[in-house]
Amino acid sequence: MFRDFPLFPEAASSIAGDVDRLYWFLIAITGSATLLVMILVATFAVKYRRTPQNEVPVHEPENKYLEYAWIIIPFIAFMAIYVWGAAVFFKINRPPDDALDVWVTGKRWMWKFQHVTGQSEINELHVPLGRPIRLTMASEDVIHSFYAPAMRVKKDVLPHRYTTVWFTPTKVGRFHLFCTEYCGTEHSKMIGSVVVLQPAEYQAWLAGGPTSSPVEEGEKLFTTFACNTCHMGEGLQQRGPVLDDLFGKPVRLRNGQTVLADENYLRESILNPQAKIVAGYDPIMPAFLGQVDEQQLIYLLTYIKSLSGEPADAGDGASASGPASGDVVPQTAPTGTQQTPSNAPAGPQAGTASPNQSR
Ligand code: CUA
Numbered sequence: 001m002f003r004d005f006p007l008f009p010e011a012a013s014s015i016a017g018d019v020d021r022l023y024w025f026l027i028a029i030t031g032s033a034t035l036l037v038m039i040l041v042a043t044f045a046v047k048y049r050r051t052p053q054n055e056v057p058v059h060e061p062e063n064k065y066l067e068y069a070w071i072i073i074p075f076i077a078f079m080a081i082y083v084w085g086a087a088v089f090f091k092i093n094r095p096p097d098d099a100l101d102v103w104v105t106g107k108r109w110m111w112k113f114q115h116v117t118g119q120s121e122i123n124e125l126h127v128p129l130g131r132p133i134r135l136t137m138a139s140e141d142v143i144h145s146f147y148a149p150a151m152r153v154k155k156d157v158l159p160h161r162y163t164t165v166w167f168t169p170t171k172v173g174r175f176h177l178f179c180t181e182y183c184g185t186e187h188s189k190m191i192g193s194v195v196v197l198q199p200a201e202y203q204a205w206l207a208g209g210p211t212s213s214p215v216e217e218g219e220k221l222f223t224t225f226a227c228n229t230c231h232m233g234e235g236l237q238q239r240g241p242v243l244d245d246l247f248g249k250p251v252r253l254r255n256g257q258t259v260l261a262d263e264n265y266l267r268e269s270i271l272n273p274q275a276k277i278v279a280g281y282d283p284i285m286p287a288f289l290g291q292v293d294e295q296q297l298i299y300l301l302t303y304i305k306s307l308s309g310e311p312a313d314a315g316d317g318a319s320a321s322g323p324a325s326g327d328v329v330p331q332t333a334p335t336g337t338q339q340t341p342s343n344a345p346a347g348p349q350a351g352t353a354s355p356n357q358s359r
Pocket of ligand 1: 107143180181184187
């Protein structure tokens with residue numbers, strides 16, 4: 001009912017109703033408070049206007065009940081807003097476990113979508129009706145913001161870390177998609193569509209797409225960057241933590257802390273491995289910041305997730321065939337790591353002790 005009010009964009013996701021009801025509640029509370037103030041201003045202006053009989057206002061004794069009222073009533077109203085808002089907030093921020101994963105990369109000035117089944121698209125996001133969709137988003141350059149009004153989701157898309165949103169489409173159709181963070185000259189053109197298809201149509205759409213899955217691409221990169229030399233070996237030669245069954249689990253660090261192995265943890269551990277050293281291992285891994293781009297990160301993370309049995313979804317794909325399959329040239333030398341200091345744990349600054357120590 002409320003959703004059809006023309007003030008609001010079309011409502012096409014399962015949380016749209018929650019968001020709209022909360023919004024109406026806010027409007028009702030703030031609107032009635034505004035109205036009350038307006039009415040009192042007008043009434044009092046007339047009633048207590050200056051007259052010859054009323055030149056100086058008389059002193060009004062304090063009214064305890066009035067004071068209680070304007071403390072307690074707003075308190076209840078604000079607590080209601082808080083509790084209700086928090087409930088919707090948690091709902092919006094907790095994707096269901098069976099959500100379909102899509103990776104999103106924001107870039108001046110376009111949106112790139114990578115489906116776990118291999119399809120990728122630009123400025124269009126195809127999703128099936130009635131299925132929770134979880135977007136894991138990062139930016140290649142500046143801060144963008146992903147906004148799909150009909151889905152009632154909006155979240156900043158940042159460089160250097162992942163943010164997520166989810167929604168369950170409840171209507172078939174094509175819906176707007178905007179960037180809502182000013183990101184440069186063509187910010188206003190950084191727009192697109194969320195296309196919601198019937199599940200059968202969606203399957204057909206998937207079938208029309210390519211080719212090798214992100215899991216396979218990730219597995220290839222895993223060899224290219226020689227990750228397998230440390231993370232896959234057995235026994236003595238295994239110098240890095242095993243990645244099987246890692247995703248979603250707690251990881252104990254050298255400094256005694258425990259962190260959750262989520263997308264952001266994996267991302268950081270690839271780009272800047274020194275940030276969090278796993279207990280029992282040496283900080284010997286070179287940093288891949290600047291060598292692995294967003295797309296490659298998506299492939300690598302999808303692959304690592306697949307090692308934990310994370311479904312690559314919609315059927316096939318999950319070739320979680322374990323350690324680097326044999327047909328790739330066994331690379332003992334880390335060929336993909338030209339610019340990085342090699343595994344030799346030479347202290348980074350050792351060579352730079354410069355002549356100007358003496359003044
Ligand atoms: Cu991207 Cu504005």
